[in-house]
Amino acid sequence: MDAADRTGKNRAADEAGGRREGRKARIAVIYFPGNNCEEETMVAIRTAGMEPSLFRWNEDPETLEKFDGYVLPGGWAYEDRVRAGAIAAKEPIVEQIRKEAAKGKPVLGICNGFQVLAESGMLPGLGTAGKGTAQGTHRASFALAPNRNPFICGYYCTWIRVKVSAGKRNAFNRFLKEGQVIRMPIAHGEGRLVSKDHTLAARLVEKGQVMFRYCDVKGNISEDFPVNPNGAEQNIAAICNSEGNVMGMMPHPERANFMRQLPGMQEGWEEAEAAGPGRPIFGSMREYIEERQGAEGNPGEGP
């Protein structure tokens, strides 16, 4: 009997943590100097039925090819020097991840990982991202700017609610329902999605590329603090590319992977160990990979 059956809660989330027979999906957790969420991210990947490996920034990028998916965890890659994610985004390893993403492999960027994906131009992929020339252009079509709220400058850490808002089925939302409100923590100083293109955020919403939007307990989207904790345009907390295999998100799903990680969790051990609201994202990633492997005709084989 699994945790979902014992508690009767989070059944979908626990199903997301199940696994099938055959080779587990292998996920590279990309480690840059300054990251600090890699261990809990690996736990989340493991509990979702996949096999995580830490992949350091200075390893041979071409060996990334053997993995089925990639997670860029949170932290402060290169101490956020220049801007959050700016230095890491120029590393050769990110170019290799871009190539693997183009093959359809899933890439998840969490918090600082989202900042790296944003700076690299891998998101949102509306026809401009990643197409800059090597020199003299800026690839990113948006930025994650310093937080803006009426009370706190800089780093802000709290539990927030987000509303699942993506319309299209993609690599990360298979166990989430549109309109569902879930709790996750945020912890960042630069998470305010802005763009010089003032139509971008609205277009992302319209095209179904916004995965999560900051909301209140009832799911209402309000620009006001604390519902929108950082001033992001359109309350955007997470976006994906148009193909749906690359997602960046400011909240930390790996810190909401077990119910015991949620504030106010006072229940017994069994319920505490049940899947938390962040796990379905990893479970969806696993199912997406299995589906791709099945379609490619090699469900249990390693490269």
Added chain:
Amino acid sequence: MKKITLAVGLRIPDNTAFSALTTLRRLGHDELIDLRRMDYYEFEVDEEDTEDTFASRIVKTDIIVNANKHHAHLAPVFREGVTFIVFDREQEGGLLHTLRDRLGFGQLTSVRKGTLWQFFAQGDAEPIGMAEKAILELLYTPHYQEYVRLV
């Protein structure tokens, strides 16, 4: 109203400048031999203070300058290299509030903070164009920042 400028650099090694230099070289800027960084402040004050008085007072607050690790330059002029400053378009008001309302700089009307980058190149590269390319590639984002060349 008087504008006072102050540049504050590190006495200790500047890891941010070093990371930026390393990254720019990897991106193909082989002509770049050094890159220096400073915090750059533009203060607007009522004309009660002279520049020197204002600067000596503000340096002593230990908010902007820590004498153990920083050096400060009033009204800086850079005769070597090419210098650009990157500003956030929307400045947060925390520093102004702290200086004016808590530390007694009542004559202060605005503060604008930026990051000053000083480029040193070798070879035949056109230095201003090279520096601006580096700014565009790494040191600035058009989505919430702007940049100017200091001449």
